[in-house]
Each structure stands twice: as structure tokens, then as C-alpha cells.
Amino acid sequence: MAMALETLSSPIILFFALGLLAALARSEMTVPEAFAKGLAIYLMMAIGLKGGVEMAANPLTGEVIRAFGAGIVLSFALPLVAFAALRLTSGIDRVDAAASAAHYGSISIVTFVAATEVVQATGLMPGGHLVAVAAVMETPAIITALLLARQANAAGGPVAGSERGELLREVMLNASVVVLVGALIVGWIIGPEGFEPTKPFFVAPFQGVLCLFLLDMGLSAGRGLRQGWRQLDVGAITFGLYMPLISAAVAAALCWVLALAPGDSALLITLAASASYIAVPAAMRLALPKAKPAIYLTLSLGVTFPFNLTFGIPLYTAMGQWVGS
Amino acid sequence: MAMALETLSSPIILFFALGLLAALARSEMTVPEAFAKGLAIYLMMAIGLKGGVEMAANPLTGEVIRAFGAGIVLSFALPLVAFAALRLTSGIDRVDAAASAAHYGSISIVTFVAATEVVQATGLMPGGHLVAVAAVMETPAIITALLLARQANAAGGPVAGSERGELLREVMLNASVVVLVGALIVGWIIGPEGFEPTKPFFVAPFQGVLCLFLLDMGLSAGRGLRQGWRQLDVGAITFGLYMPLISAAVAAALCWVLALAPGDSALLITLAASASYIAVPAAMRLALPKAKPAIYLTLSLGVTFPFNLTFGIPLYTAMGQWVGS
Amino acid sequence: MAMALETLSSPIILFFALGLLAALARSEMTVPEAFAKGLAIYLMMAIGLKGGVEMAANPLTGEVIRAFGAGIVLSFALPLVAFAALRLTSGIDRVDAAASAAHYGSISIVTFVAATEVVQATGLMPGGHLVAVAAVMETPAIITALLLARQANAAGGPVAGSERGELLREVMLNASVVVLVGALIVGWIIGPEGFEPTKPFFVAPFQGVLCLFLLDMGLSAGRGLRQGWRQLDVGAITFGLYMPLISAAVAAALCWVLALAPGDSALLITLAASASYIAVPAAMRLALPKAKPAIYLTLSLGVTFPFNLTFGIPLYTAMGQWVGS
């Protein structure tokens, strides 16, 4: 409870709320796309570097490998649950359900970062390899979703003008994979000492940049909600709230079975519960162009992201403490 | 005098001068709009946060409330003076005069920030609530200007395609109001302790970012001057130089009557003397589209802003010390 | 050798390599142009300020003046060598050869900055005036190239729509000259004390920003290579590798004759060996529009820049130590 309250009054959440309210009140204010994209690249570089530097300092134990395995399994499996849930409880059609399911199997790096702060504030020290686990969880969900969608419409060859390998490139080499994994490897190579001179840029201002970025995310989420909620029935909106809980429960069980540490468990549960809103939407425009962005974006950015940021993270942290060994 | 010289050799002023000279020499150099807008959002977040944090640390005294009152009165009243002065001393027509008057009743947040530095250098500590006063002064001037303009052309219903409330939203929920007031409230909630982790982003680099931003403002002001001065007669250009002095005198008298502290007085005088060049121009395009931007922008950004930045601020600081109690 | 290895494992080089590899692997990732341009302005302001502040602290000795002389002579003369070399060893026509030669006479400020780090790591302290020398070397090469090109096509009046002075303005007042020279003068005026409050923006995060910028340069270089290499024969590509060595050798001889200090020599050699990829290409579009950007950009950004960054800089540093007095 105290943790929940503290989370809710952190500057990050407050700036997100500011953006959300401004958008709902129909303010015309925007953060220029080029600037926001620059900030996103900065954030991913910073996260990757820090994770890599930490990994360089710690040996690759069996627990680390189990965490990777858990992440991959979750990313492959959760879309199946999400797809079934959407089809059962909402009127969303098969293609839209498959596309949405991909988002929930994949992850949100901002949710991950916000959770890291909260987890560290409780005194737990999650391992740097969780950044790598996050990167690894981005993609598998997309594959599951494509298989689900293919079942849906047996017909339908490749889209006109498409090229062999373009989807693979988009999925494996999109900005967030390149920057996150790349910076992770750079961090691994340079280690704590090489990292030192870049810390005044990548560590000290990080929290502040996150505030600015979350203001923009609030604006996006609010506008998405205002435009998109009409496209969603009650079943779909409820899905955006209960699906992260299902994912968290599944992930928590897995963490318990695999005997992961409490801090690592908390972050893995958060990753499972979070939904993508940048990398997967782009991949879906290529892979399933007929799926409607208004549906999957409103769900992941408009409903699930705010839920996770405010109520989810304290809960997942508590769950991590509970199931972690 | 010493203060004036020191002001003139601060990096902020020198970078402004650099931009101004480059533009007058017809350099093609520009700062991309998306980047400059991002910096502007950063600056307003930083100012708002700092002000809010300071307000959280201090009680809301009668003096604070008097400062708000003074700001609102000035913003409502100064456009009347400006309008009369423009009509008397220049050939500018009623609509253009009304639009220009709105700019002089409203405020320039960069002038405010630059003045804060100078005032603090003299050892005075202006209160954090002055940021809130600045935010509150942005809007009333626009209302006065619209009343002045309505008198001008009694006819003329709403512009085709306009929507009830769009002007109100633009005026009350534009980026600078949302970010400034929003960050102020966030700062108030989080207080000094919550502010700490974001300081390496919002406090330490602030001065440097201001240098970069002022380089861009110098470029804008110089280009505005080069394009716009032909549209202004001598009377109009003189107005851009004497109007801030009138506003400062009126504000100084009010500060004296209300017994405001010297630091607060200096900043309130500066706010009164400063003229808007982002929020009000945008509002004028919606509210008085027939008013010519070449006139009001050249005046506020090309004439008054450089004057205030160089000669005005030291003067207003001295006035604040003189009338403040 | 150790120095070379250390250079290769610095975060700057690693992020450049990351960008290069991502582009070669056909990732679609980009850094928005507006953001990258903003970073470039930041980097040049920071470099200029630091150089100016250092110059303010040191007297203008004869050695400083000799360094300026050397820079100007090199920038004028090296395009002659480059032009002759290209015409002899590649199938590139006269206009393209002249345009390419301009790039090699001019300089790359990022190469300069990267070299500064390496030189300082060896314990040498190059003078702040080298920044001014870099600024001064940007332009003369363009004049030589235009004379070479004029010889090439005796005919051909000015391009339709061109204006007296536009090329001069582009060459003397482009963003990099304005910001670099302007910030240098500002730094000179404000001195170490005035510089202090802006250091948390211009000094501390510098290395980190450079990492982000070099990621983008890697992406640009990789894409340039992938698109452009077909336009280059073996002779041309080899030129991109041996020309910096020739320039370095000429510059080293000059440093030895003029008895420059080791640190200053290392940087002057690097400047001579480096090739422009922003200011000169823009100037060439105005002055020699028929020259093909695919040729001169692929050479300078795709071949010479990576070579200098990785193998060149350690070599030039060693040469500076060797010839410097």
C-alpha cells in the first residue's frame, strides 16, 4: 500500500498523468515526433549500457540462463492465452485478436524501467541481465501471433510488393532491438571503467529524461483513448485490465518453479504483464496490415500501460518478493 | 552599471547576440524546429518544477496572494495602455494594434528566466511562486485584446469552420500553460526530496540548454527583423522600446503599493515589461486571423525581446531593489 | 598497439560500429534528422566553448600563429594532391575529383574530437587554439577545388537563379562555422569563470552525446557504403584509404618544420587526414551541382571516416608524438 502510494506520487507517474489529462481535456500540445524518438533512443541506449555493464561484473550463472528461458517461453506462450481470452470475452475478430495478442506477449521497455526504480527502492537489486531478457522477449510473441492469424485466414499470399526477409528484418533489427542489444553488448565490452566517462549523460539525467518521455506517453495514451475507445466493447477494455494480471500470475508461477531471485522475479513478472506499443505495432503493419491499429494500440497504450504504471508495478513487485527465492 | 555589463557578457546574452548577428548577416544556419520545441518543453518543465518545489517549501502568505493579484491586473490592464500607445504613435490599424497589445500584456518566459539569474546574482532570492504568477499572466491579456478588437470591427461572426471552445482550449491549454502549470503542480506534490533524483536533468544543465535555446532565439529575432522591419514605421519600432518601460513603471508602482519583496518585485516588473512571442501569436492566429504576424512578431521578438534581455533586465532588477520592501 | 586496441574498444567506436553493422544488415532504424542536427549543434557549441575558454587562459604565442598558418596552408594545398591522386588512380571525372578533393582538404570535427580524447589519454595536452585552427581549415579547400573545377569546364556561367554572394555566405556562414567560431569567441569572452555554470551541460555529458551521435554516423556511413560502393572503382576506394595517410605525412612534416608541440601536432595531423562530410557536401551542391554526391560522400563518410576513427587516430597520435617538439 505504502509502495503503491509512493509509486503514484513519483514525478514519472505525475508527468504521465499530466499528459493524460491534457490530452483528455483536448489540449493541442504535442512533443515533436523527432524529439520524442530521439529521447526513446537515448533511453534504450542508457538501459542497454547499464545492463551490459552489470552483466560484465557478474558471472553467467544457471539462474541467469533460467531467466532467459522463462522470458522466451512467456513471450511465445502468452499470446495464446491473450488470443483465447479476447475471442471469448470480446467481439474482436480473429486477425485483430491475433495482432493484439502479439502486443501482450511482447514487452514495454518503459514499464520495465519504471518497475526497476520501484524494485530498487524496496532494496532488491535485480540483475543487469534482465535487460537482455527484456530484449529477448520482444520478438517471439510476434511469431505466435502470425501462426494464430494464418490459421484465421488460410488464404492470402504475401502482400503485393513485399520482399522476402523484410518482416524478419523489421522484427529482428528494429530500432529498439538494435539499440537495446547493441548497447548491452557495448556495455559488456567496456565494463564499469569504460562506462564511467559516459555516466554524466547516460546515468545522472536518466530519471529526468524519463519524466519528459512519460509526459509524451501520457499525451499519446490520452489521445489514443479519446479516439479509440469507441472501437472497443466492454469485453475488450476489461481484457486490457485483466490480461496483465493473468500474464503476471503465469510469470510468477514460472519464477517460483525456476527459483529466481525476488528482484529478478519482480521484473520478469512486470515484463510478462507489460504490452508493447512501438515495436510490435510497426511489425503488425507489415505482417497483418488488415488488423486495425485503433484496436491494438488503444488496448496496449491506452488501457494496459496506464494500469501497469500505476497499480500493476507495485503489485508485481510484491508478487516478486513473494514468489522469489 | 556593473550589473548591466555583467549581464551583457553572460554566455546567454552572447549566444543570443551570435544568433542575431548570424541571421542579420544572412547565414542559412537554423536549429530544427522539432529540436527547438523539445528544448522549450524542457525549459518550461524545469522552471515549473523548480517553482513548485520552492512553493512546497514555503507557506502561502498574503504577499504571495498579492503578487498573483498584481500579475492578473497587469496582464488585463497593460494591453489597454499598449493599444492606446500604438494607435497614438504609429500608423498600425486597430486589429493589428489589438493583437500587438495582447503580446505586451502577456509574458516571455525566457526573459523571466534570464532575469531570475540576474536577480539571484545580486543576492536577492525571488520566491518560487513567481513562476506561477508568470503562468497566470499569460492569458488575461488575450481577453482584453479580443474586447479591443471586437470594438474595432463590430461586424464579423466567428470564422468559418471554427468550433465553440477551440480558442478557450488554445488559450488555457496551450503547451506553455500545460507544461508550466503542470510541472509546477508536480513540483509542489513531490517537494524537495522527490525533486532530488531529477535534478541532474532539470537543474544542472539548465544554464547550458538556455544558451542553446537563446542562440535559436537570436536567429529567429534577427530573421524577423530583417524581414519585418519594413512593415513597421518609426512610431511602431519606438513603441517596442518604450512600451516595456511604461509596463515596468506601472508594475513598479504596483509592487510598491503592495509592498512586495525586492526580488519578487524585480521579477514581476520584468514579467510586465516582457512580451510574448510563442503562445500569444498562436492564439492570435485563431482569434484575430486578420492581424498580421509580421507586425506583432517583429515588435515582440525582434525589438522588445533583445531590448529587455540586454538593457531591460538590469534596469528592472534595479527598479525592484528600489521599490521592493 | 595498446593505444590502437584501447581506441577500438572505446564506447564511441563501439557505437559507431553498431550503427555501421546495423546499416549493413539493412536495419530500418534511423535517428531523426532534426534530432541529429540538434546534437551536432550541441557538439560544436561544446567544442568551441571549451577551445575558447582554454585560449582565454593562454597567451597567443608564436607557436599558436604558426599552427594557424600550417592549417591554412594544408587546407589550400591538400586538395591539389587529392585531385591529382584521384585523377591518376581512379576513373573519376574532373568535376567529381575536384569536389572530392575539397572534402579531403577540409576537416571532420568528429574525427578531431575523437582524436582529442585519445591524445589527452596519452597525457599530452593539446592547446585550445586547435579548435580555432579546425574552424579555419574548413573553408580554404573549397576555394582550391573551385579553381580546379573551373579549369575543368572553362565554359559554364553561374547556375540559373544563383545570386552573388550566396556561395560565399554558405561557405563562410554555414552552421558549423557560425557555431564553432561563435562559441569559440563566446568562450574567449566569458573565460573559465563564466564557463563554470554551463559545464554540467557542455562538458559532463559530452562523451555520452558523442556516443549517440556516432551511432547515427555509423548508420549513415553504412548506408552510404551499401548504396554508393558500386559507383566507386577499386582506385577510388583505395584513395579513401591512402589519401589520409598522405595528408598526415605532409602535415607531420610541416609540424616538424614549424616545431609544434606533440599534442598540437597530433591534432593538426588528424585534421589534415580527416575529410568533411557535412559542410563541404552542402557547399558542393551549390558550387559544383554536377558533381555526384554518391561519389564524394561514399569516399569521405563511408571509407575515410571509419578508417580514421579506428586505425588513423592512434597512428596520427603516434606521429604527433614523434614529430612534435
Add this chain to the structure above:
Amino acid sequence: MKLYEKQRLEIILERMAAKRAGRILEAAGVSGYTVLPALAGFGGETKWQRDADISASRDMVVMVVIADAAEIDVALDQMQDLLADHIGVLNVSTVQVMRPDLF
């Protein structure tokens, strides 16, 4: 490929007025429109340039609308009023489309 005739309306307009133009178009019943940013321009005696003006108050946009002649005609009436107040010019041309029922 069989093509069908429609009208293309192109409005070069100050950015702050784009929402108003959008409302006029929607009221006229067009099926959609697209707004492009402009970078610079010249008109009357003056030039403007997006990156060179921090106030952004002279930014222009270009709105492109494909629609039936009848819808365009309804829109033009109100556009005339809009352009009496706001900075901008417009032009209409005839174009061919593939799927006429979309417009």
C-alpha cells in the same frame, strides 16, 4: 485498369487554420483528407521558413482532399469564407481513381 473521375482539392493554408478547414471538409461530407507540412514559402512580399521562426506562427500546411465534385463544391463555399480570414490559397483539379466508392 478502369479509372473513375474525381476531384482533387489542394489547400495551402496556415497551420493554425487546418482544424477549421478540416471541420469544413467533414461537414461537406468528404471521406477523408491528408495534411502535409510545408517547409518554407513566399507570398506577397514576404518569405517564411519553418526552422527559422521560433514562434511557428507563420507555418503553412498543404491539405489534400480527393472527393466527389459535389462535395468539393459544398466545401468551396465555406472555404471562401475561411480564406477571407486566414492566410492561404486553394486549387481544384480533376483526377482519376481506382475505387470510386471510397470517396
Add this chain to the structure above:
Amino acid sequence: MKLYEKQRLEIILERMAAKRAGRILEAAGVSGYTVLPALAGFGGETKWQRDADISASRDMVVMVVIADAAEIDVALDQMQDLLADHIGVLNVSTVQVMRPDLF
């Protein structure tokens, strides 16, 4: 000035599909095309705005192609398939050019 007739194809298309449209155009043999960014738009029931959506998944672009009628005709066939999957509309018009051999 003597001018020659060519066709101008304008495709308003979601940004993620622009490369696919480009491949179709190249396969049809056009000599070139240019892609412009869009800022905002309206279609069906919904609006989008570039700076207001951090996912960028609804960004549109406008592709402009000057080409021979024959090449455009070849391209249109495949564009019909592309636009059956992807969000977008297109239009064709007749224009005059100076150097017909360029297209």
C-alpha cells in the same frame, strides 16, 4: 516552351507500406518517385496526427510519381492489391513535362 504529356500518380499510403509501393513502382519501370511525409489526416471515422502518437503506427506518407501512362498502368494493377491490404488511397492525373525522355 514545348511540353509533353505524362501521368502523375499520387499515393496517400501508410508509411510502413511505402517500401512495398516503391518495389511495385520500380518493377513497373518508373524512372523515379518521391515520398513526402504527412502530418495529420482524417479518414473513415478517425483522425491521426504524427506528433500525437508515440507508436507512429498510423503515420501516412504521400508518394508522387511522374511516369508514362503505360508504366502507371502496370503499377496500378499491383497497387490495387497493395491497397486491399494496406491503408491508403491513390489518384492519377495528366501533367506536362519538359524533358519527356527522363520518365
Add this chain to the structure above:
Amino acid sequence: MKLYEKQRLEIILERMAAKRAGRILEAAGVSGYTVLPALAGFGGETKWQRDADISASRDMVVMVVIADAAEIDVALDQMQDLLADHIGVLNVSTVQVMRPDLF
């Protein structure tokens, strides 16, 4: 709505040459023009992309001009020279406008 015939000139041009084209247009007496940024393109054998080239030396813009046929004709002569040196293509079409005296 009564409309009047004018010409629409569209020049796809390298950005560094836009000021030159602007001077030619002003000299020809047109009442205005608007410059749009391009994002990417293909021509000859090569592609360019604004965000993917730090030198920005291959950026293109699109200039749109509404004017009298006579003014366009004067401009085209010099444009031919400009496009002999600079990278770019142009096209002209006939459009309808509302306020003919503006152009």
C-alpha cells in the same frame, strides 16, 4: 462556385537548389510558392532517405506554384537551365482556383 483556370507547377528539386528556384519564380512574377519537405525517394539507380544521411546533401523538396500560364512559361525557360545543373524534375498541370486575381 465559379472557378478560374490557372497552372500548377510542381518542382521536385534538391533542397540546396530551392532558393535558386525561388529566385527564378520571383523573377517570373509569380505571386507565391510553397516548399514541402520530402522524406525519401528513388531515381536513376539510387535511393535516398532524409533520416538516413547525416550529410543531408541529397535531401529533396517539392515546390508548388499556382500561377498564370504566362508566368509559368517565363519560369520554365530558366528552370530548364537550373535542372540542367541541379537534381530535379518538374511537371505542370491545369487547375481551377476561386480568386483568380490572387495569382
